[in-house]
Amino acid sequence: MDIVIGNTYAKEPTVSLRYALLALLTVEPMTGYDLFKHFESSVGYVWHAPDSQIYPELRRMESDGLLEGREVPWGPRGKKTEYRITDEGVKAFRAWMNTDLEYSRERDPAHLKAAYLEWADPEAARSQMQAHITHYRARLEQWTEKIREIDGGASPMLNKRLSGIAPEEHLKTVAFKRFTYEGLIARAEHEIAWAERGLALISELYSTR
Amino acid sequence: MDIVIGNTYAKEPTVSLRYALLALLTVEPMTGYDLFKHFESSVGYVWHAPDSQIYPELRRMESDGLLEGREVPWGPRGKKTEYRITDEGVKAFRAWMNTDLEYSRERDPAHLKAAYLEWADPEAARSQMQAHITHYRARLEQWTEKIREIDGGASPMLNKRLSGIAPEEHLKTVAFKRFTYEGLIARAEHEIAWAERGLALISELYSTR
DNA sequence: CCGGACTATCTACATTGATAGATAGTGAGC
DNA sequence: GCTCACTATCTATCAATGTAGATAGTCCGG
Known part of the structure; x- marks a missing residue:
């Protein structure tokens, strides 16, 4: 229709x-x-x-x-x-x-590869995990910086936005932005922790003893 | 070239x-x-x-x-x-x-929406968070079930795979599969926790007091 | 006044992904 | 023997995304 x-x-x-x-x-x-x-x-x-x-x-x-x-x-x-x-x-x-998101199917190359990591050379496997860590560490820094900006009133976009709305709305606007970045930070931390466990696992599985 | x-x-x-x-x-x-x-x-x-x-x-x-x-x-x-x-x-x-993945730019509708949640009606905002929880709870169950299958030797694909490789390789093959699903489970748990904090935040911000 | 970095916009095309539907055979149960 | 769910494959189209490069103006510094 x-x-x-x-x-x-x-x-x-x-x-x-x-x-x-x-x-x-x-x-x-x-x-x-x-x-x-x-x-x-x-x-x-x-x-x-x-x-x-x-x-x-x-x-x-x-x-x-x-x-x-x-x-x-x-x-x-x-x-x-x-x-x-x-x-x-x-x-x-x-x-x-006001509309609920439609969640699409999973499609996650990093985890797809992780599931078959026995096919990679130990060094390459380590390198994958290291790349994962590097990637999420960069995100972590950027998102942490966003939180700092929000808290310090140093975000130009947010300030413009706030100046355009009623003071009673400021709290919500700031709170949801902060909430969003906190979530992203927690996710990045989780991904880093996961890849670090991956590194430990690789060492364990390929130890010469 | x-x-x-x-x-x-x-x-x-x-x-x-x-x-x-x-x-x-x-x-x-x-x-x-x-x-x-x-x-x-x-x-x-x-x-x-x-x-x-x-x-x-x-x-x-x-x-x-x-x-x-x-x-x-x-x-x-x-x-x-x-x-x-x-x-x-x-x-x-x-x-x-053996090749490192290229990580692509972030593109995350759920967090994009979360950052502007003050635009949604409180009920719709709650509903978003609820949908997030529902989505990841379903993933959580499926991934948990995968772990159970792996541990119980009840995964047909994994069994076929194992029967085709040397016994020394079994440990690695199983370990990386398990590691992958553990990571996905932890991620789902994190997303659920985040959305639950979202629900609490919404209640706080829109309380009538 | 010239070069280079940046602003501003556009086209073309490849790739990937999503949706829909067409076609046709199988195998089980009534 | 018929219906129905399932197996098997294909085409078409469209949306979204990614990559590359073309064009042209601005503004700053040497």
Whole structure:
């Protein structure tokens, strides 16, 4: 029963980029490049997308009425397009926020490989586990830094967001951000602990004694 | 410097379905349907793919020399194709196992939503957290069941695998499987704990006092 | 005023994944 | 003998993602 308009489907909220973009644009109007930069840095530790996905998606969102693009001059001859969320966009974001996520099937290369680690040379096996640790340690630092920013009032996006809402709402807004990053930190710590047990296991299994 | 053959690229091992299929086929020859069924049940709790992806991939793997398909009769008029891993396939799998994974960027809808939970109605927020718990509780049970199977010697795939290798190797093979599922179990427990803290936080923030 | 880093946007294409449905044979039970 | 659940395979399409590179303007410093 989907209604097809051009190549756009009128569908129920799935996941995706679209809502990540809406989330950022609830704070303030931005250009595609601004959004891309956010995905590269701060927000990028939760969601990421290349610019080649962002620009077309913004155009689609505009034609769906969720955003309004406005050309602003940039230097003497340059220009850029700044997107502002519309009332409809806010409505769509809120609707998505009020809808339960659909959880998709597991697909986890790290654990898939771990299950067959006896096929790897001991050194390679160790290296996998080490890579896992390195990866999650980096995430751990970035997420810990986010918490520090939140607590220290040093997050520009969060501050902008707070300045746009009623003071009674500040507590919730901050609490949920903190809660999110705490969860990610705990996850990273778990992954590191797991890989460390992996290293110990490898040593045990391949000990020469 | 990739060499293009047809529409197949000779590339360095990335991730994907291909190695999940090879992993299963190291145990014994199977048809596409068998593999699909495994992805639907047991292995499906680590990796999943629809049949529409499996059949073409098997054909590609055969033309890449990793597998050998053999038509076997099935009933009076039916037939099916059973794929057996080739020496080259084993080599490719081992090579992949000896290569470090590339970790891709974070993309986590559940945590993305959590960060903006103040946009949801309290009831919807609670429902999200509840869905998170339900999802990971189901995973938890499936993975716990896998451990039970491993410990009880009741895993058909594992038993077949063990019967095909030297007894000295049994310990490693079992240990890495167990290690993998233990990690997944710990992760599920962490996700449940996180969502439970979420529920508590929501109650706190939206209490009427 | 020139080079280089950065801002800004776009196109093309490959790959992967998800959904839907078509086709056809098997084997068990009524 | 018929129906039905299951086995077996395939095609088409679409959404999402990833990679590469093209184009063009800005702004800063030497």
